[in-house]
Amino acid sequence: MNNVLGFLEAKLMPLAARTAQQPHLCAIRGAYVSFMPFIIVGSILLVISSFPNQTYQQFMSQAFGENWSAIVEIPFNAVFSTMALFISFLVAYRLAEQRADDRLSCGVLALVCFLILTPFLKVAENGGITVMPVEWIGTRGLFVAMIGSLLWTELFCWLKRKKLVIKMPDGVPPAVQESFAALIPALLVMILVLAIRIGFENTPYRTIHQFIYEVVATPVRHFGTSYFGALMTVFSITILWSVGINSGSMVNGIIRPLWMENQTDNIAAIQAGTTPPHIITEQFFDMIWMGGAGATLSLVIAMLIFARSKNMREVARLGAGASLFNINEPVLFGLPVIMNPIMLIPFNLVPLVLVTVQYVAMKIGAVAVTTGVFIPWTLPPVISGFIVTGHLSGSIMQLLNLLIGAMLYLPFIRIVDKQYRSAERNMENAANALAKQE
Template sequence: MAAMDRLNNILEKHFLPIAMKISSQTHIQSVRDGLTLSMPLLIVGSIFLIFGFLPIPGYPEFMSSVFGPLWKARILYPVQVTFDIMALFIAIGVAYRLAERRKVDPLSCAAISLTAFLLLTPFNIAHKYSDIVLNVKGIDLDLIGSKGIFVAILTGLSTTEIVKFAVEKNLVIKMPDSVPPAVSKSFSAIIPAMLVILSGLTLRIIFEVTPFDHIHNFIIAIIGKPLTILGGSFIGTFLAVLAAQLLWSMGLHGPNIVGSVMTPIWLGMMDQNRIAFQAGEAIPNISGSTFVFLASKLGGSGMTLGLTFFMAFFAKSKQLKEIGKMSFGPGIFNINEPIIFGTPIVMNPILIIPFIVAPLVTTTITYFGMKFGFIALTNGINVPWTLPAPIYGFLVTGGHISGAVIGTVVVLISCVIYYPFFKIYDAQKVKEEWSFEQEAKKDEEEIGEFETI
């Protein structure tokens, strides 16, 4: 107990202030919220991706006989307009969310950000066939998909800051009050839009005379590759999971804070897997958004499903039993705020140990299980995070039975880790409840004696 108290004091003194600053930082919050704009679309695209590659014998032949030989290409159209252009949604979403916080017109900022992002993206694509190079007019889908995520984020942030600067310096066209608000906002955006476009044009021209050719190549080389190496490694993933659990232990939403930094990296890696899966190539990455959820969040952050089960069906403490009953149902669907704050796990010197240790153990087992080929890699399908563990694991590994198995195994492992701590905490709560009951009885007896007198 004394050691845990010292650890809590260290975390509160040194780690918590930094975490609070990160979680409340405007730009990080805007990136986090802006990225969520693409999530529903990616989930919808994933549904069509699943139907395009169902691992059922005879399924391709059946679909071909019913819908023709082009059935797969047609069923994957929604994938192209979700995954392949995700950077466009991110450029819009990040600018919009930051504009809300900066108190400038969100819709104008979103539209300007999208324009600036496309301005920074080259339209002419060089395709080489044998010794012949063909220049094709069009946008490289790679650059408006996962490869364009970092440029989209930076464009969304910088666009809104330029608009905010223009508004503060009164560099806007103001219309009379009699003009409808929609028209007035349109005119107000002209000068800020011009500043953004000029900035984007300058950057594009500068990069065109460098070896990078365009800003996407620069960002990928300078930022994207190092962060991908970090986020894709076991150590990087392990530390990210550790940081998320430490933050949760102090009452902060760890996955949101860590995700603000790591989600762009993991999302890009997940999409690399999706592209390889569609092309029938070897999947390149172990880590990624769906891997992290499969490995460390089934049953909710902290892998608490086993704890809710023990509390609901084996707790002797009345308090824990009731909390367990309320939390077990949501826990099956990976929702566990009731048990995190109701038990509580936050700042609980007994339960934060398995709350931190369990996800680290399951992440380690899942990572190396995939590395050595015992478990199928996640293939880029992004399914709803509320799916129960075996179903989630089955789908994100492309319908591989090993995905369902590991989804079940990590939950069982977390049960083993939680059990001794549950017993200790349950016994402690039983003693507290007994003491409370004795004090209550004593108070009732004293009140009875007073009434008799």
């Protein structure tokens, strides 16, 4: 095991560190982090409007009218139905921030380019009225929004570095100088994007959106949100944590676009009164990460019940409060779990087992599938299971997960606990011997 840890520290840790600092991945991750509060607020409103209780629904209808739920869902629809627009701006903004370039110009340019690539729908032939197509400005357009924003921003910054700009005389305000400096690079990028749109109109796909969705997004999403993809997701998080890399936000930031459309489909199904079609969503993992990466709330519970050494019981008591809110650094570094050959075995094993059990339970219909509603990651277990599934079975599943996790952690806890007790007895004996000598 020490050889394995040595390999991970020597090979995997530098690679993971470089990946975490990769500018394009950082830009995508930063964009979603910036937009996450609005997603959560929209999801809270959806929970309010779609809470699965007949008495509650009847009370709200009597108090606020029959259309109350449709009114409450307006902000939710405004967020989710136009998500690609915001993400296109934010990805470019974050990338320009890392390139130390004009953030607003890059953000606006990326948004304009996204709209150029997005064909508007004509709803009145005679009047010539056109509207923005909801199909591609929501979650289905996220791949074009993200990939395009990265490309257009890099090209824009490169053109500016090549001095293809309009130089203003000294004394002109900086804001005006930046505006004129962006003219030629923005024009060239927009001409290129328009050419891409015209080119795709002469293909069977008709739009770049359809091409990306069919050729790239759908296959990648299918693999990434499969059972095997779920196993790889949790394993990649725990194996990076094994060498001390806080990998949750990094991995989630990369995979979140794959989950997003599944969640949107599930939400649409809930609104239509049908069963959500997708098992693997971000909320599926929210039900797994109880206490944080490695489902360490199970570890804390097992330590509180079975540990006998002072050190382990003290770590469990100190980490219990934070673990309830899915913060596990006190346990990971206090026990420790990180770089501990014994504890890293269950730390990586437990999430794989829980994913398997939970996936099978949802597949056979024993547990309700997640609805796609977003929750804060600090929401305590059991409560979070009920909210993300809209059903009591979600809470029961989390309780079962906690029990399974505690049972898997227990044999390894006993080994470490025995080591701690032996060390504590040796220290006590040494202290007693010293006291007798005095």
